[in-house]
Amino acid sequence: MSLAFTTEKQLAISAVRRACSLTSSVFNKLVKNETLTKGDKSPVTVADYSAQAIIGSILQRAFPQDPIVGEEDAAELRSESGATIRDRIVSLTNEALVGDLGLGDIAEWGIGPGSEQTPGQILDAIDRGNYEGGRTGRMWTVDPIDGTKGFLRGEQYAVCLALLVDAEVQVGVLGCPNLPVDPSNPDGDKGCLFVAVRGQGAQQMKLSGADPTPLSMPPYAPSTFNFLESVEAAHSSHSTNDKISKLMGITRPPIRMDSQAKYACLARGDGGAYMRMPTGVGYREKIWDHAAGSLIVEESGGIVTDSRGQQLDFGLGRTLGENHGVIACIKDAHAKLLQAVQQAVADEASVQSKA
Numbered sequence: 001m002s003l004a005f006t007t008e009k010q011l012a013i014s015a016v017r018r019a020c021s022l023t024s025s026v027f028n029k030l031v032k033n034e035t036l037t038k039g040d041k042s043p044v045t046v047a048d049y050s051a052q053a054i055i056g057s058i059l060q061r062a063f064p065q066d067p068i069v070g071e072e073d074a075a076e077l078r079s080e081s082g083a084t085i086r087d088r089i090v091s092l093t094n095e096a097l098v099g100d101l102g103l104g105d106i107a108e109w110g111i112g113p114g115s116e117q118t119p120g121q122i123l124d125a126i127d128r129g130n131y132e133g134g135r136t137g138r139m140w141t142v143d144p145i146d147g148t149k150g151f152l153r154g155e156q157y158a159v160c161l162a163l164l165v166d167a168e169v170q171v172g173v174l175g176c177p178n179l180p181v182d183p184s185n186p187d188g189d190k191g192c193l194f195v196a197v198r199g200q201g202a203q204q205m206k207l208s209g210a211d212p213t214p215l216s217m218p219p220y221a222p223s224t225f226n227f228l229e230s231v232e233a234a235h236s237s238h239s240t241n242d243k244i245s246k247l248m249g250i251t252r253p254p255i256r257m258d259s260q261a262k263y264a265c266l267a268r269g270d271g272g273a274y275m276r277m278p279t280g281v282g283y284r285e286k287i288w289d290h291a292a293g294s295l296i297v298e299e300s301g302g303i304v305t306d307s308r309g310q311q312l313d314f315g316l317g318r319t320l321g322e323n324h325g326v327i328a329c330i331k332d333a334h335a336k337l338l339q340a341v342q343q344a345v346a347d348e349a350s351v352q353s354k355a
């Protein structure tokens with residue numbers, strides 16, 4: 001019997017790997033070796049668009065019927081003022097598409113020598129990400145660079161791709177070019193791919209696709225348990241996490257890291273929980289920020305819910321709806337953590353109502 005989603009899994013790996021080689025090369029060319037003025041976002045913009053173009057273009061060839069919910073769209077690039085950046089994106093995307101075939105790559109996906117696309121095809125590939133999402137059928141979701149701030153700092157970021165069927169994530173791939181392959185050797189080799197297929201487990205491999213290793217989360221150990229959380233306090237509430245941490249009796253400080261690399265690190269045994277409590281500004285979490293990572297954690301033996309213990313709902317459109325936070329945790333610690341979360345949320349509400 002052949003396993004489900006074998007082609008989709010390999011295609012997602014190939015697409016994410018190619019997008020990662022693009023983002024790494026943009027970083028090396030534009031961020032590391034150029035003097036950027038503080039706050040200049042152009043390298044990340046070029047890399048975001050090009051990475052989405054690569055993934056959109058490969059999906060277009062392999063699964064032309066599948067819609068895509070992508071973070072970026074090409075509207076600005078189609079305008080007159082977008083001409084300069086558009087030219088850079090076209091050449092970077094083509095450079096990545098024509099790169100030699102690697103492990104598992106298939107030329108029919110529009111990759112390898114001779115696979116150049118026209119500027120029009122590249123803009124269309126980006127705009128394939130305009131799908132509104134929904135509850136039924138197949139759809140992909142892509143975050144070409146998650147953790148844009150981490151990317152610019154040369155720290156953690158992830159290229160994220162997931163396939164959903166009837167609003168359930170079936171395949172998830174995260175490419176983390178700056179993540180150490182061996183967590184116990186942070187200065188060693190960098191560049192990991194994390195891959196999961198529902199019901200088939202999760203694996204970490206090198207960005208080349210070599211050395212696949214199954215992922216499984218260790219059992220709950222209070223002495224080593226701590227939180228993974230956003231670097232940016234504007235993205236998730238550090239102060240709420242701090243309260244929850246005290247209620248849980250956690251003494252180790254949180255691990256702060258940009259992007260869905262947090263899900264990947266949790267899946268391979270770091271921390272114990274990825275905590276993303278809302279900051280209360282009405283922000284709606286996007287499906288591309290959670291689809292791939294949540295499956296990787298679930299398939300490694302973890303549980304992913306919101307702060308009420310409900311499953312994340314990927315069928316509401318481009319967002320997860322009203323923001324009740326995200327709690328991804330080692331299975332046997334989840335109930336205890338949820339209790340602490342609800343206690344902290346109730347305490348915060350009572351302080352606010354007295355103010």
Ligand SMILES: Nc1ncnc2c1ncn2[C@@H]1O[C@H](COP(=O)(O)OS(=O)(=O)O)[C@@H](OP(=O)(O)O)[C@H]1O
Nearest residue numbers: 145146147148149230231232234235257258259283
């Ligand atoms: N206000 C607010 N609240 C919650 N989340 C937000 C908010 N603003 C942005 N974002 C999203 O956060 C994504 C970055 O992920 P992280 O927060 O995990 O990493 S980071 O530490 O902030 O870099 C980031 O993803 P990218 O845009 O792909 O980098 C955003 O989708």
Ligand SMILES: [Mg+2]
Nearest residue numbers: 143146147289
């Ligand atoms: Mg993101």
Ligand SMILES: [Mg+2]
Nearest residue numbers: 071143145146
């Ligand atoms: Mg992004």
Ligand SMILES: [Mg+2]
Nearest residue numbers: 071145147148
């Ligand atoms: Mg963004």
